[in-house]
Amino acid sequence: MTGAPTTALSVRDLTVRFGGLTAVDRVSFEVPQGSVHGLIGPNGAGKTTVFNLISGLIAPTAGEIFLEDRRLNGLASYDRTQLGLARTFQNIRTFQSMSLVENVMIGCHSRMRYSIGDLLLWRRRFRSIESEAIERAHSLLRFVGLEDHERCAGDLSYGDQRRVELARALASEPKVLLLDEPAAGLNPSETEELLELIRRLRDIELTVLVVEHDMKFIMRLCDRITVLNFGRRIAEGIPNEIKANPVVIEAYLGNETDERAKAALG
Amino acid sequence: MEFLADFAFVYQSLIYAVGINGLLALSVYVSLSAGQLSLGQAGFMAIGAYSSALLSLKYDAFFPLALAMGMLIPALFAALISIPTLRLSGVYLALTTIGVGELVRVFFVNLDSAGGALGLSGIPEKGSFALIYGCLFIVLFGMFAFARSKFGRAIEAMREDETAAGTMGINFPRYRLAVLVVSAAIAGLAGGLNAHVSSFIGPAEYGFDLAVSILSFALLGGISNPLGPVLGAIVLTILPEVLRPIHDYRLAVNGAVIVIVMIFCPEGVFAWRIRRTGAAV
Numbered sequence: 438m439t440g441a442p443t444t445a446l447s448v449r450d451l452t453v454r455f456g457g458l459t460a461v462d463r464v465s466f467e468v469p470q471g472s473v474h475g476l477i478g479p480n481g482a483g484k485t486t487v488f489n490l491i492s493g494l495i496a497p498t499a500g501e502i503f504l505e506d507r508r509l510n511g512l513a514s515y516d517r518t519q520l521g522l523a524r525t526f527q528n529i530r531t532f533q534s535m536s537l538v539e540n541v542m543i544g545c546h547s548r549m550r551y552s553i554g555d556l557l558l559w560r561r562r563f564r565s566i567e568s569e570a571i572e573r574a575h576s577l578l579r580f581v582g583l584e585d586h587e588r589c590a591g592d593l594s595y596g597d598q599r600r601v602e603l604a605r606a607l608a609s610e611p612k613v614l615l616l617d618e619p620a621a622g623l624n625p626s627e628t629e630e631l632l633e634l635i636r637r638l639r640d641i642e643l644t645v646l647v648v649e650h651d652m653k654f655i656m657r658l659c660d661r662i663t664v665l666n667f668g669r670r671i672a673e674g675i676p677n678e679i680k681a682n683p684v685v686i687e688a689y690l691g692n693e694t695d696e697r698a699k700a701a702l703g
Numbered sequence: 704m705e706f707l708a709d710f711a712f713v714y715q716s717l718i719y720a721v722g723i724n725g726l727l728a729l730s731v732y733v734s735l736s737a738g739q740l741s742l743g744q745a746g747f748m749a750i751g752a753y754s755s756a757l758l759s760l761k762y763d764a765f766f767p768l769a770l771a772m773g774m775l776i777p778a779l780f781a782a783l784i785s786i787p788t789l790r791l792s793g794v795y796l797a798l799t800t801i802g803v804g805e806l807v808r809v810f811f812v813n814l815d816s817a818g819g820a821l822g823l824s825g826i827p828e829k830g831s832f833a834l835i836y837g838c839l840f841i842v843l844f845g846m847f848a849f850a851r852s853k854f855g856r857a858i859e860a861m862r863e864d865e866t867a868a869g870t871m872g873i874n875f876p877r878y879r880l881a882v883l884v885v886s887a888a889i890a891g892l893a894g895g896l897n898a899h900v901s902s903f904i905g906p907a908e909y910g911f912d913l914a915v916s917i918l919s920f921a922l923l924g925g926i927s928n929p930l931g932p933v934l935g936a937i938v939l940t941i942l943p944e945v946l947r948p949i950h951d952y953r954l955a956v957n958g959a960v961i962v963i964v965m966i967f968c969p970e971g972v973f974a975w976r977i978r979r980t981g982a983a984v
């Protein structure tokens with residue numbers, strides 16, 4: 438091992454067409470291990486589509502996706518999770534009728550290795566893996582700042598459900614975590630707490646790819662940012678470069694590159 | 704004691720029917736708990752009943768073996784039909800499984816070596832109260848154990864949101880297959896037991912009405928826990944007997960019960976949520 442950071446996630450010439458519409462057009466970027474990478478762009482730019490392509494919910498028309506040096510094309514979403522990819526959703530998708538602990542334990546699923554035989558014979562292996570998963574679920578829920586873990590996920594506020602999703606995604610022990618608009622619908626203090634949480638994830642060398650509309654949030658959080666517009670990559674760089682990039686400002690605000698536009702980008 | 708003996712004698716067939724319907728309710732529960740609406744349970748039951756009865760009648764097979772084959776053959780058939788149905792869900796799966804159930808029924812109507820439309824009679828009465836309720840208890844107990852493992856949680860997650868479950872690492876096509884196979888095996892067991900307590904089986908017993916009755920057990924009881932559908936089966940099996948005085952209208956009462964439950968208690972009457980953790984404690 439050298440000191441140079443390795444690439445955790447890379448996307449090469451990713452393209453997807455829905456009929457006549459090219460939703461994602463030859464998008465490429467690389468996310469170094471342990472960094473937080475932002476994916477931004479106006480509505481309809483193809484950010485969530487890129488997420489769905491990476492997590493395996495839709496198949497690309499062309500292009501390649503690599504997790505470290507493993508090619509992900511053609512693998513089902515559950516196989517990608519097994520390899521170390523986890524995600525949250527823009528519209529919250531917690532399991533509403535299940536408790537918080539149960540939700541997070543679903544996230545543990547791919548790491549719980551026991552057979553039906555171990556269950557039927559009530560073997561020690563089954564019992565120890567289950568009790569470890571419960572412990573892990575509780576500690577992840579505490580990590581994201583949630584108490585009273587026996588509540589139903591459906592009874593929680595929007596912001597707290599986002600935390601459950603984050604804990605659930607972390608439970609699968611991902612190498613790369615995809616966060617789809619994690620700050621949407623959060624109030625300023627919740628957003629601040631989320632920012633702290635994601636920074637702590639970076640401190641433990643987790644790689645994060647984040648889609649977000651809150652520009653202040655993304656500028657403060659990310660190491661690098663890729664900007665999409667109409668499915669194409671229009672810019673990439675560190676937050677300060679992106680803020681000053683006239684192409685980005687134009688994409689967001691049309692032609693008026695005045696002070697007001699710069700102010701809106703933070 | 705004498706009263707009990709009389710009671711057991713008079714109501715023997717009802718007592719058997721309650722246990723067998725309990726198993727059928729569990730068979731449809733298995734598929735519903737994964738969000739798969741199957742109306743083919745009557746067909747799987749018919750395959751179980753016929754295969755075990757034919758083994759007993761024609762080959763004088765050892766009874767536990769006949770019963771085991773009565774589970775295995777419908778399970779294999781379910782695995783076979785899952786090749787085209789695995790991609791279906793919701794109403795499409797329901798329609799396809801209705802078709803499968805009818806296919807099985809018509810197959811037995813025309814199977815001359817199994818008595819055709821007249822069915823099979825003289826099946827040895829090897830089933831018993833203890834066997835039926837023993838099977839019911841074991842299946843029920845197994846499902847509670849299952850519910851508290853990663854498998855039970857995965858199935859529950861699939862029912863709520865298959866896409867999200869997939870991104871959590873749950874191989875949902877494999878679970879769909881497993882659910883269909885297990886549910887067919889349990890329906891087959893109910894069929895095998897039924898054949899060996901009633902001494903007669905015919906294709907008319909396993910029509911669409913039975914498939915709907917089985918589904919109604921789960922609708923009444925709810926699918927939040929495995930006991931719900933069993934209690935639903937007990938209520939809907941006993942109700943027509945209790946209502947004998949109103950003669951031909953008694954089945955209408957079953958229908959009315961379902962309608963009322965769906966309006967006022969859509970989750971089912973016995974819908975207690977069970978914990979899906981803590982198996983290790």
